[in-house]
Amino acid sequence: MLIVGGGVVGASIAYGLAAEGARVGILDAEDSDFSASLGNFGMISISNKGFNNLAYFRLSCASSRLWPEFADTLREQTGIDPAFDLKGKIYLSVGDAEFAAHAEKVAEYARRVGADYRHDILNRADLQHMLGKVRLGERVAGGSFSPLDGLAEPLRLYSGLLNAIQRHGGWILRDHRVGRIQHQRGIFTVEGQWGSFSAPRLVIAAGLGTPDLASQVGISVKVRPQRGQMMVTERVEQSFPYPVSGLLRQNPEGTIMIGVSTEEVGYDDRTTVSVLKSLAMKAEERLPALRSVQINRCWAALRPRTEDGYPVYQESREYPGAFVITCHSGITLAALHERLLPKWILGGRKDALLEPFGLGRLQNASAT
The missing domain is CATH 3.30.9.10 (D-Amino Acid Oxidase, subunit A, domain 2)
Known part of the structure; x- marks a missing residue:
């Protein structure tokens, strides 16, 4: 399993996959790249989510309910306390x-x-x-x-996630910008100036780099x-x-x-x-x-x-096994990403909470 993008979103997914027993590797670009994980408040925000989209409120609320166990497990496994506090x-x-x-x-x-x-x-x-x-x-x-x-301390959370991934046998490589993705006989090969890696499943969670990479697996998404x-x-x-x-x-x-x-x-x-x-x-x-x-x-x-400010959870129809994940609230949704996304990515059914956030909603909106 390869994950392109090593921010909080990619790391949360990788942690969940590794905990499920999957062999996971993260390829991340240079530290000098634009990174949302370096510029967030660490808020777990629910009360201001989904005014015009109740599905987004339910998604965020579900993640909030998962956060206490998520934080406790991360602390127990790594000794790094993400300082989670549901204080309001x-x-x-x-x-x-x-x-x-x-x-x-x-x-x-x-x-x-x-x-x-x-x-x-x-x-x-x-x-x-x-x-x-x-x-x-x-x-x-x-x-x-x-x-x-609630809130969490974002740098502690991120450090804990990377530590937990490695403890479960996963790995992360910095300065490994992915430039090209190929697909042949059910295998995805990602390439860069550093060489190449191959895997039967691929997750693109590369933030602002997502559109170009997603287009190479048949997914058109604007970020x-x-x-x-x-x-x-x-x-x-x-x-x-x-x-x-x-x-x-x-x-x-x-x-x-x-x-x-x-x-x-x-x-x-x-x-x-x-x-x-x-x-x-x-x-x-x-x-x-x-x-x-x-x-x-x-x-x-x-x-x-x-385009509409809400998350995107989409598997490629043209190249099954390739997934695109992008969102604005990586901290709020971290617990849900760790719990729900691995089951879907590993071949399970997409949870009902995620269903409203495929790309079909944007295509339907543009057609009306």
Whole structure:
């Protein structure tokens, strides 16, 4: 079994395959390549998923339910704790108009999803009580709290996945960019300047490199880059009991991550003063204590986005045994990828949770 792409998505799938007893190898490109795994917040986000697509909410929610066992097993097998915590997430609204709009959207979410959706609208006093000694900004009118959401430490998770793959007999090779894929008599051969490898099954999970590789196994998929900028502060006393949606989280060691922007700028992964300044101002407006905290590092990364923003799980009809996997929420869906995808890839039936995310939905949409 060969997996092209060694980010969190590819590593989660490889871990699940190796745990099922499959012989797995990962081929990854250069460290200097655009990598979404280097530019994420580590959020396991459920409460904001699937407003216009309930299947996506159910997919994300199913992964959240699998995360506790996933994290425990990974820690037991490797000794690396991904710092998973299903503590919930706070939303802060600035001004009465923003608060009213947020409350209306949460109510509509709840109406569409039903009993599985848990999200409480809170006034300013309730939010202040939850945040304890962290003072809210003067213009924060209210917000909400959802216990559906959690977080993990992305670098620990990634290290744990690679360690677990190797413990199960798998391997990963860096600086092995795949340029060509051939298929003959049920065997896929991937080639690069480094040589070639062959296997009867192939998984393409190469992020922004997916479209070119997928076309070589008869799958047409569009993936565009979306830039996200973020920053991390010096270490401070543990003071933020909950992550704040779309804005900040405090890591176990005390640093605070602020971000993430969402920008359509093509293949430009540079940071910009204007965006970083905007992120900092939004954070300070909501939580003024951040004004005295020093920013230590800023960076940007390009994340893959499909045409409609939802995952793609597709096996090639022309070349059975070749699979294309791409998504925007590799951390949220990691537990589900580890559990459900290996059974399908190894020749089993595609789980009902995955069925809505084949490429047929995009072809049907373009035809209407």
